[in-house]
Amino acid sequence: MIGRKFTYLEQLNSTNNYFANKLLEQKIEHGSVIMAGEQTLGKGQRGAKWDAEPFKNLTLSVYLEHANLSVSNHFYLTQSVALAVNDFLSDFGRDFKIKWPNDLVFQNKKIAGILIEGQIEKDKMKSSIVGLGINVNQEIFGDYNAISISSVTRSKYDLRELAFKLCEKIEIRFQDLISRNYTKISEDYKTNLWLLGEISQFSDAEGEFEGKITDVDEFGRLEVLKVKDNQVKYYQNKEITFLERRI
Ligand code: BTN
Numbered sequence: 001m002i003g004r005k006f007t008y009l010e011q012l013n014s015t016n017n018y019f020a021n022k023l024l025e026q027k028i029e030h031g032s033v034i035m036a037g038e039q040t041l042g043k044g045q046r047g048a049k050w051d052a053e054p055f056k057n058l059t060l061s062v063y064l065e066h067a068n069l070s071v072s073n074h075f076y077l078t079q080s081v082a083l084a085v086n087d088f089l090s091d092f093g094r095d096f097k098i099k100w101p102n103d104l105v106f107q108n109k110k111i112a113g114i115l116i117e118g119q120i121e122k123d124k125m126k127s128s129i130v131g132l133g134i135n136v137n138q139e140i141f142g143d144y145n146a147i148s149i150s151s152v153t154r155s156k157y158d159l160r161e162l163a164f165k166l167c168e169k170i171e172i173r174f175q176d177l178i179s180r181n182y183t184k185i186s187e188d189y190k191t192n193l194w195l196l197g198e199i200s201q202f203s204d205a206e207g208e209f210e211g212k213i214t215d216v217d218e219f220g221r222l223e224v225l226k227v228k229d230n231q232v233k234y235y236q237n238k239e240i241t242f243l244e245r246r247i
Contacts, residue, residue: 002033002170006033007035009034009037015034017043018034018036019032019063028063035058035059037055038054038059039052039059043131044113050115056148057159059132062170065127066126067127071123071125077118077177080185081132081170082102083173084169084173086098087172088134089149093152108145134149182218193213198212200212202243203240204241209228211227214232
C-alpha cells in the first residue's frame with residue numbers, strides 16, 4: 001500500500017537522495033513515502049534544481065518496487081506516475097494536463113514536476129524512487145512560468161492531507177502498471193496530453209516550426225507532424241522545445 005509507511009521530516013537536502021542513501025544500507029518497504037517541509041538541494045530533471053518555497057508545497061518521494069518491469073517498458077511507469085498526478089490535480093478543477101514527457105501544467109504554466117530514479121538489475125527496472133514536486137500554497141514564482149493549486153482555486157490546503165490523497169491516486173495507477181494494462185495507460189496518457197492534435201509552435205535542431213503532436217510511441221518518443229512539409233518526426237526528451245501556443 002502506497003503511503004502506509006509515511007515519514008515527514010522538516011528539512012532534508014532532497015527526498016530522492018534520502019531514499020537513494022537509505023537503499024545503500026537497507027531495504028525499503030514498497031510504497032514508503034518520505035515527505036519534506038523544506039529541501040535544501042531539491043533536484044529537478046536533467047541536473048536542474050527544484051526550487052519550492054519551504055512548507056508551502058508538496059515535496060516527497062515514493063519508493064516503488066516493480067520487479068518485472070523490463071527496462072524497455074520504463075515509459076509506462078513514467079506515464080502511470082504522470083497520470084496519477086494528473087488525477088490528483090483534476091480533483092481541483094479542469095484544465096490540468098500532462099506536458100510531454102512528464103510535467104504537469106495548468107494553461108501552459110508548470111504546476112508539478114516528476115523525477116524518477118530507477119534501480120536497474122540486468123534488463124529489469126527493479127524499483128524506483130519517484131520524486132514529486134507539486135506547487136500547492138505558493139503564490140509567487142518570480143521568473144518561473146509556474147502556478148500552484150492555491151492560485152488556481154483561491155484556497156489554502158493542508159499538505160499532509162493532500163499527500164495522502166496523492167498516495168491513493170498513485171496506488172490506483174500503479175495497479176494498472178503491475179497488471180500490465182499498457183494499452184489503457186497509453187490511451188489515458190494521450191487523452192490527458194497537452195496540445196495533442198493542436199497546431200502549435202515548436203523548435204528543434206533545425207529551428208522553429210509549426211507542428212502538431214500526433215502520438216507518443218511505446219518508448220516515449222514524441223511524434224510530431226511538421227505542417228510545412230507534411231513530414232513526421234520523432235523526438236526524444238530535450239530534442240524539441242515547446243514555444244508559445246498558437247491561438
Ligand atoms: C522536474 O524537474 O520537473 C522534476 C522535479 C522533481 C522535484 C521533486 S521534489 C521531491 C523530490 N526530491 C527531489 O530532490 N526532487 C523531487
